[in-house]
Amino acid sequence: MTFDSKAWLAEAGALIGDAHVLAEEHGDDLTSYTQDWGGKFQGRALAVVRPGNTTEVQAIVKLAARTKVALVPQGGNTGLCGGSTPDDGSRQVVLQLGRLNRVREIDTENNTATVEAGCILQAVQEQAASVDRLFPLSLGAEGSCQIGGNIATNAGGVQVLRYGNTRDLVLGLEVVLPNGELLDVLRGLRKDNTGYDLKQLFIGSEGTLGIITAATVKLYPAPRSKVVAFAGMKSIAQAVCLLAAMRHQLGERFTAFELLSAPAVDLVHCYFPDTPALLEANWPWYVLMEAADGGSDEALREAMQDALMSCLENGALEDVLLASNLAQGNALWMLRENITHAQKMDGGNIKHDISLPISAIPAFVDNALLMLDNAFPGARPIVYGHLGDGNLHFNIAAAADVDPGHWQLRTGEVNKAIYDIVSARRGSISAEHGIGQLKRHELAHYKTAMELDIMHRIKAALDPQGLMNPGKVLQ
Amino acid sequence: MTFDSKAWLAEAGALIGDAHVLAEEHGDDLTSYTQDWGGKFQGRALAVVRPGNTTEVQAIVKLAARTKVALVPQGGNTGLCGGSTPDDGSRQVVLQLGRLNRVREIDTENNTATVEAGCILQAVQEQAASVDRLFPLSLGAEGSCQIGGNIATNAGGVQVLRYGNTRDLVLGLEVVLPNGELLDVLRGLRKDNTGYDLKQLFIGSEGTLGIITAATVKLYPAPRSKVVAFAGMKSIAQAVCLLAAMRHQLGERFTAFELLSAPAVDLVHCYFPDTPALLEANWPWYVLMEAADGGSDEALREAMQDALMSCLENGALEDVLLASNLAQGNALWMLRENITHAQKMDGGNIKHDISLPISAIPAFVDNALLMLDNAFPGARPIVYGHLGDGNLHFNIAAAADVDPGHWQLRTGEVNKAIYDIVSARRGSISAEHGIGQLKRHELAHYKTAMELDIMHRIKAALDPQGLMNPGKVLQ
Incomplete structure (x- = not known):
């Protein structure tokens, strides 16, 4: 029996209203639903359905189960791994949840x-x-x-x-x-x-x-007070010491600890020339720190200052700026956020969202930089991330004389070299971005057979027809 | 084919050493492994095996899988729901993990x-x-x-x-x-x-x-400073306000918020007459609070004091004692810990380890106390627990003129009356103690069919032979 798409669309329309069933057959442009945010994945869909409540979602899922149509659930479609875009077979349906917004x-x-x-x-x-x-x-x-x-x-x-x-x-x-x-x-x-x-x-x-x-x-x-500081240091090992010392003194008031490498900061200065110089001297590594609390600004500021001073004395940092007000604090965060934008302006780079035990990070970075120097001479590592969580965005830009497009072609090769080092140190090849379509082949390589086996058993137990977002996470 | 227990014991002994295979057949007394801590559950076991490392655990589990012998994993055997004791069929093996202690x-x-x-x-x-x-x-x-x-x-x-x-x-x-x-x-x-x-x-x-x-x-x-306080108040609703106000001011330095009803405190005073009176007047409800921090004792003490004073002014508490030193703080905690002991000395009571949204607790307690008054006149509710987590130990002691043994016989009846009110308010019938053998029948009553169905599917996907702790959690 051949699949009758027209009948399917009509039935879906009867369930949730024709206005909420978008399809190329109806002349709708589905691009914003079938292409991912980064433009890496472009699929085609039988339809995009937009149910308005849970009961309508159930109705659509029951229809899909009965007619063996695969569903691709989609929220804001902002993911970085192609997890919410359909394949290119025109038989999957995007289930867009945006109308369930109460x-x-x-x-x-x-x-x-x-x-x-x-x-x-x-x-x-x-x-x-x-x-x-x-x-x-x-x-x-x-x-x-x-x-x-x-x-x-x-x-x-x-x-x-x-x-x-x-x-x-x-x-x-x-x-x-x-x-x-x-x-x-x-x-x-x-x-x-x-x-x-x-x-x-x-x-x-x-x-x-x-x-x-x-x-x-x-x-x-809601915290009532917040302070932000920016420190320079000689090594990641020093940053790891700083993290421990600051957490010890500020406890859970300590809310953020973001690492920035000198090349990452330089890139921001290059593309956002209004970014002020923050410390008197340049350092190979910087850390952006934030603390927040329910008490007064003064008390928190004093606690942060005391903690920073003792770190300076103990050699856990080389120089530090404590933002004097909210605006200066926001400017520091802006520098951190602008790394992503500067990278985009700089042209394609090969991104890695990895995590490791925090104690393993200094040696990992040494290892990985040495490997890059040997295997990919001239490539420019732009390293930054959530050091407090053991999560680095270990991105590699093309060498100055290499076309970014050509560099992207070497993604598989660079990934393997990086991920092998991550894996040897019991790290993760996807700390916060997920697997989606982008990394599902690598998953097979870096997970144990036993883990994959149990994942497949769980999948089969809950989704025996395999209609829930097929081709994502698992192969 | 009949089961050859002698052969099984010999094979287990060959895998992990005869000294680590205990059995009645060998003349060993297994009582401490086959009876639970509270003495509610008494089973019999084919053997108690005590492997010394993960490889030996694997060997025992493989043996059990091949011979279809059910395993009952056991740690300290301190659970309150009979989760780690075997059934009475003499065919289950207790897998005691105590030698894996590195x-x-x-x-x-x-x-x-x-x-x-x-x-x-x-x-x-x-x-x-x-x-x-x-x-x-x-x-x-x-x-x-x-x-x-x-x-x-x-x-x-x-x-x-x-x-x-x-x-x-x-x-x-x-x-x-x-x-x-x-x-x-x-x-x-x-x-x-x-x-x-x-x-x-x-x-x-x-x-x-x-x-x-x-x-x-x-x-x-490790926190460097700690302060403890004890407050009296007129109602649980007031305690809920106090919790919000204290958390707002102390943030995550606020580490404990334990509720004690007047009858719970009175019971401790009755069985531990050396317990000092803590506040000048008596109140129907009390709260034990603790805060901890990485900074100085003085700074934390001051923050706690400021927070408590503003709560006193705003009517979130009626009277409060801030422990002046560690010893006084420990005495306050002792009062809290002694509730359990006083209850044991007082004779059998019917225990409920329940949780609710914190906002639902005042009305739940009103409801439940009214119900008890009507349905079980004279029964003495001893209510206390981790109010900050929405978790109450809602225990009901026998009326003064009722024999505790007789009262225990009404457990099913009392449980149903309490759990029905918990369930109507979307609470849990086991907040922290688990299900084990004790509550598995009630689980079937208070979980949705869909939840139980998925639990069974997961169980079947991972343990198709059903040899892992059968008769616990699921039926």
């Missing part, structure tokens, strides 16, 4: 928010702020990414040191299973030891086990 | 410890303290419970408010799967988004999916 409840006494999958991350942050609470997940794409996608990919960001990854912020989930049934574990409990913690399966599984439609997430007291 | 590695730069399952919790705490780090899991049984059991049951304790449950403290696991193969996800990474987070399956699954043999856990900077 904040169902904010419970200030329980410090929780129950939000639908399609809520923009920034909207969740703003809703929390409006009741004097903090939703701490924060990342570059927050103005357009959706919380459902953040959860499905276990997003990281700049406040993981203090508040954890997205996984650590999720208390409950509502999930439409591959058969269209609803799994309602949308509880706002901090403790619940009644059997297997099923929500954990779906967090970070990139839509391959079911469709997250809502979540209950943790909120925190 | 601390494999402490990495102070990465703030992690890699420990074997049989390490006593207190030993892990002490090892961490010896390198100026904190392993924050802390609970009554810490002198005898083992970290493998803590992980398998996702133990809670008194520092969850600040550091989370055991789940939140585990970065990596080594697990022997039901077929005897090793799943090595013993990584010390704070970020790793490379597919399904398999370790989550085993945490809290009470040994029904595999045998945890080692773990990499998070360490924290």
Whole structure:
């Protein structure tokens, strides 16, 4: 029996309204749904369906299950690994969650928010702020990414040191299973030891086990004070000492510890020439630090200053600037954020989102830089990242005399060289960006057979027809 | 073919040494392994095997898989739900992990410890303290419970408010799967988004999916200062306000928020008459609070005092005592810890380890007390617990004129009445103690069919022969 796409589209339209079923057959332009944000992946879709509530999601999933149509769940489509774009076969359907964008409840006494999958991350942050609470997940794409996608990919960001990854912020989930049934574990409990913690399966599984439609997430007291500092140092080993010393003194008030290499800072100065020089001398490595607290600005500032002074005395840093106000603090963060933009302006580079035990990072970086020098002479490493979480963005730009397009062709070769060093030190080849389409072949190489076997068993147990985001994560 | 127990014991002895295979057939007394700590469950075992390392665990599990012998993994055997005791059929084998008690590695730069399952919790705490780090899991049984059991049951304790449950403290696991193969996800990474987070399956699954043999856990900077306070108030609603206000001001320095009802405090005064009166007047509810920090005692004390004063002014508490030194702080904690002992001395009571959204607790307690008054007149509720985590120990002692033994016979009736109210408010019938044998029938009643279905699918995918701790958690 051949597949009748017209009938499928009509049936979907009857379920959720024709206006919410987009298709090339109807003359719709699907590009913004079928192409990923970075322009690396371009698929084709039978349709893009945009259900308006959980019941409509269930109806679509049941239709898909009955007709054996694969679904590609999609939030803000801001991922970096092609996890939310369809393949090029024109038979997959993009299930876009953007219309499920209600904040169902904010419970200030329980410090929780129950939000639908399609809520923009920034909207969740703003809703929390409006009741004097903090939703701490924060990342570059927050103005357009959706919380459902953040959860499905276990997003990281700049406040993981203090508040954890997205996984650590999720208390409950509502999930439409591959058969269209609803799994309602949308509880706002901090403790619940009644059997297997099923929500954990779906967090970070990139839509391959079911469709997250809502979540209950943790909120925190909104900090009342914040201070930012910028330090220069001779080595990453010194930065690792600094991290330990600062955490010891500031405890969990210490919210961010971002490493920047001199070439990363230089690149920003090159493309954003208004960026001020921050320290009197140049250092090979810099660290951006932030602390936040519920007490007064003065008390926090004093604690930060005391901690920095003792680090300076103990040789855990060489020079430091404590931002004198919020504007100067924001300027420091701007420098950090502009690395990504400067890299984009500089032309293609080969990106690695890796993590390692923090103790292994200094030797890893030494190793990897030496390897690059030998195997890819002239290539320019632009290293930065969330050192406090053991997560580096270890990106390699083309040598000055090499065309960035040509350099990109060597991606596989560079990846293998880097990932082999990561793997030897028991690190991860994807710290916060996930696997998607981009890294699924590498996954097979860097996971043990036993891990892959169990992942496949879980997949088969939950999605026996294999219709949930096929071709992502698993092969 | 009949089962040849003699041959089985001989084969096990050949694998791990005869001295480590205990059996009634050999004249060994197995009572301490086959009876639970509370004396509620008494089983019989074919044998108690005590392998000395992961390879030996694998060998035993392979033997069990081949001969279809069910295994009951056991740590310190301190659980409250009979999760680590065998059934009474003399065909199950207790797999006791106590000989796997090495601390494999402490990495102070990465703030992690890699420990074997049989390490006593207190030993892990002490090892961490010896390198100026904190392993924050802390609970009554810490002198005898083992970290493998803590992980398998996702133990809670008194520092969850600040550091989370055991789940939140585990970065990596080594697990022997039901077929005897090793799943090595013993990584010390704070970020790793490379597919399904398999370790989550085993945490809290009470040994029904595999045998945890080692773990990499998070360490924290050891706090340098600590202050304890004790407040009286008119209502739980007031305590909920106090919690929010204190967290706002002290942020994550705020480490504990324990609720005590007047009858709980009175019971301690009755059985421990040396316990000092703490506040001038009596109040219906009390709260024990603790804050800890990396800075000076004076600074923390001042911050706590400021916060408490503003709460007193705003009516979030009625009276408060700030412990003037460590000894007084410890005396306050002793009062809290002695509730359990006083209850034991007072005779049998019906225990409930429940959790709710914090916002739902005042109304829940009102409801439940009213229900008790009507349905079980004279019964004495002894309510206390980790209010900061939404977790109450809602225990009901017999009426003064009722024999505790007779009262215990009404457990099912009392449980149903309490759990129905918990369930209506989307709470949990087991916040931190787990399910084990004790609550598995109630699980079937209070979980949705869909949740149970997925739990069974996971179980079948990982343990198709059903040999891992059968009769626990799932039916």
